[in-house]
Amino acid sequence: MQLYNSLTREKEAFAIPHDRPVTLYVCGVTPYDTTHIGHARTFLVFDVLVRYLRWQGAEVRYCQNVTDVDDPLFERARRDGVGWRELAERQVEQLLEDFQGLNIAPPTYFPRASEEIGAMIPIIERLVELGHAYVVGGDVYFSVQTDPDFGAMAHMGYDELLALANQRGNRPDDPKKRDPLDFVLWQTGKPGDPTWESPWGPGRPGWHIECSAMATRYLGPQIDIHGGGADLIFPHHPCEIAQTEPVTGKRPFVRYWLHAGLVWLDGEKMSKSLGNLVFARDALREHSADAIRWYLLSIHYRKEFDYRREALEDYEALALQLRQAAAAKGGGGPPLDLGPAAAELKAALADDLDTPAALTTLQAMVTATLAAAAEGRDVTEAAATVRDLATMLGFTLEA
Ligand SMILES: [Zn+2]
Known part of the structure; x- marks a missing residue:
């Protein structure tokens, strides 16, 4: 299989290891306002x-x-006016319901950052010992100057990195920082925020260290594939690399970095600030999981996706034909051979998960099966092949 690695910006060969599991970490949601179609696309x-x-x-x-x-x-x-744990729990329940509704297989591990603080503190302590981090009062920062490769994934110079970080929540004028691009590993937090005990006093971790701690705790010091939305290409994922590799001593932390393009709505960026989020549960009220899946996978994952609600009608029609082809009964005529098409579909997925090409092939298989069935040909094998491949792609084959 070929996978496009955001770090090298090249497609690289990925072979399934036979003596150990494949490890995959995907950055999850902050549990409020979930699951919008952008999340749904990434997780699909x-x-x-x-x-x-x-x-x-x-x-x-x-x-x-x-x-x-x-x-x-x-x-x-x-x-x-609700407790943060209560809000988070409610949203996590909603997320899991949405996963079920979209037929997204649940992850093997689903850790919550609030329960993993104990795994984060030793990593921060080690970064301080190694000179990669410094303590100012109750706060700890990562020193980007100690990492000559910092931000390599973004393929940008320092000024551009800083400008992008500032757009995405960095506070360049924090007087405690040595470099405006340094990022928080531990912070005292705002009054009223929850805190945990630490060697630097009560506080809480920074966002980036949460993922390093959970990824290495559940999957080990080196992982095969790390994914997320394209907005994590900087600063989140480079921060994960910078703080993980010195502590584990293993490079690279991640072999393949995969990023899903962002989702737009009717030609506008979909965002909380614009108030134009479309939620998975609303889409699921009007459409089948299969239509939503087919639609969201109809554009290559690395491209941006312009979501248009009215387009789902067409995919509902495709989902119906898919169900019909999967249930087609054989006649007595010559059998339909979908072997070459099946091989084509698999080859498309092996090429950096080219789902648009795979789905075009699936659609051709569906059309051929329905036509052959109408002619009274034997479609027993063909229907079984359609069912097998559709299930592999995560279609439910349910209305
Ligand atoms: Zn993350």
């Missing part, structure tokens, strides 16, 4: 990857975290 892409690998006999250990220690969650809980 990795669901297809997991299904494809398992279908080929791989054991996949998939860890997806819940970022329940994060400013937006605390702010929302304060605004709504």
Whole structure:
């Protein structure tokens, strides 16, 4: 299989290991306002990857975290006058319902950052010992100057990195920092925020260290595939690399970095600030999981996706034909051979998970099966092949 690695910006060969599981970590949600179609797309892409690998006999250990220690969650809980744990629990329940509704296989491990603080503190302590981090009062920062490769994944110079980080929540004028690009590993937090005990006093971890701790705790010091949305290409994922590799002593921390393109709505960026989020549960009220899956996988995962609600009608029609082809009964005529098409579909997935090409082939298989059945040909094998491949792609074959 070829996978496009965001770090090298090249497609690289990925062979399924036979003596150990494949390890996959995907950055999960901050549990408020979930699951919008952007989340759904990212998680569907990795669901297809997991299904494809398992279908080929791989054991996949998939860890997806819940970022329940994060400013937006605390702010929302304060605004709504509810406890942050209560809000997070409710949203995690909703997320799992949405996964079920979309037929997304649950991850093997689903850790919550708030329950993993004990795994984060030793990593921060070690970074301080190694000189990669410094303590100012109750706060600990990672020193980006100690890592000459910092931010390599973004393929940008320092000024561009800083500008992008600032757009994405960095506070460059924090007087405690040695470099405006340094990032928080541990912070005292705002009054009223939850805190945990630490060698630096009560506080809480920074967002980036949460993922390093959970990824290495559940999957080991080196992992095969690390995924997330394209907005994590900087600063989140480079921060994970910078703080993990010195502590584990293993490079690279991740062999393949995969990023799903962002989702737009009717030509506008979909975002909380614009208030134009479309939620998976709303889409599921009007459409089948199969139509939503087909639609969201109809564009290559690395491209941006412009979501248009009205487009789902067409995919509902395709989902119906898929069910009909999967249930087609054989006649007595010459059998329909879908072997070459099946091989084509698999080859498309092996090429950096080219789901649009795979789905075009699936559609041709469906059309051929329905036509052959109408002619009274034997479609027993063909229908079985359609069922097998559709299930591998995560279709439910249910209305
Ligand atoms: Zn992460």
